[in-house]
Amino acid sequence: MAGNSFGNIFKLTSFGESHGTAIGGVIDGCPSNIEIDLTKVQLQLDRRKPGQSSITTDRKEDDKVEFISGIFEGKTLGTPIAFIIKNKDQKSDDYNKLKDVFRPSHADFTYQNKFGIRDHRGGGRSSARETAVRVVAGEIAQQILSKIGISIHAYVSKINTIELTKSYDEIDVNLIDSTIVRCPDDSTAKKMIALIEQTKLEGDSLGGKITCFAKGVPVGLGEPVFDRINADLAKAMLSINAVKGFELGSGFDSISMKGSEHNDEILSGGKTKTNFSGGIQGGISNGEVIYFNVAFKPVATIKKSQNTINQDNEQVKIEVDGRHDPCVVPRAVPIVEAMTALVILDHYLRNQSSRIG
Secondary structure, three states: OOOOEEOOOOEEEEEEOOOOOEEEEEEEOOOOOOEOOHHHHHHHHHHHOOOOOOOOOOOOOOOOEEEEEOEEOOEEOOOOEEEEEEOOOOOHHHHHHHOOEOOOOOOHHHHHHHHOOOOOHHHHHHOHHHHHHHHHHHHHHHHHHHOOOOEEEEEEEEEOOEEOOOOHHHOOHHHHHHOOOOOOOHHHHHHHHHHHHHHHHOOOOOOEEEEEEEEOOOOOOOOOOOOOHHHHHHHHHHOOOOEEEEEEOOHHHHHHOOHHHHOOOEOHHHOEOOOOOOOEEOOEEOOOOEEEEEEEOOOOOOOOOEEEEEOOOOEEEEOOOOOOOOOOHHHHHHHHHHHHHHHHHHHHHHHOOOOOO
């Protein structure tokens, strides 16, 4: 299986399956002699881990990260950073009846046809459990970025039809984790939570939207052709389980605007009057805030009877057991932040060799 690595200089390779012994990763290209707060790494994992509230899956995992190499006395060595996260609360028997059946809108059918074999327990490699590895690497990247003045924040801005009307520059980032749904507005958050809890009782699922923004990004990150920083951000977000859309800056709203309305006029010092570009122009960061939206579909696993086929191509009914999120969006906030950090740090390091003098 190819495609398990992400990044060029700061590169993450992940491994492991949902119900295997452990998941883990190797970070290559991390600069040396950088102090890493391992407590903060664990905190980000705690924000993503299952079983953290009434609106998440009932699976309980400590998600304790164990570093095997690359960090000594709290600092990076410049060598590969290897780590594992052990799986402890698998209930693989819940998936036995899925061995020969393909769940609707999951990767079961495509994996079986591509590889001729699959781990049916919890989706195996296709499970969102793999994203815990990204959170570890992403937090290390965020700590490095913070030393050069770059900060990244994400929050839930929409669940189903309930939407936060404030923009990214109007919210208080200190309130993001004040509610279990990670929406930084109490009244909107309460409506979201009530809808998710009701949907969970019905055995159904919901999708939503996460808004992310990065401040302090310098001018010049990104390449103007295939390696545009916005293209890499889009790839990063679309590599996350359940993501169906990516929207930078004004996004699809730009369709209804004229050029005279949409152009970001340049002011003295290079700042722009507006930021419809989302901080990126020509595939290169322009020094303004990078902001974007990520759309998540409703969770594919629901507790309602559905039509599907088995490995003999016979039409069958399926009712899925196991423990699953009625809405993955709140737990995906640290994943979006992590993938953003991986992209920005990688481009920052790549940019160091783009010109001399």
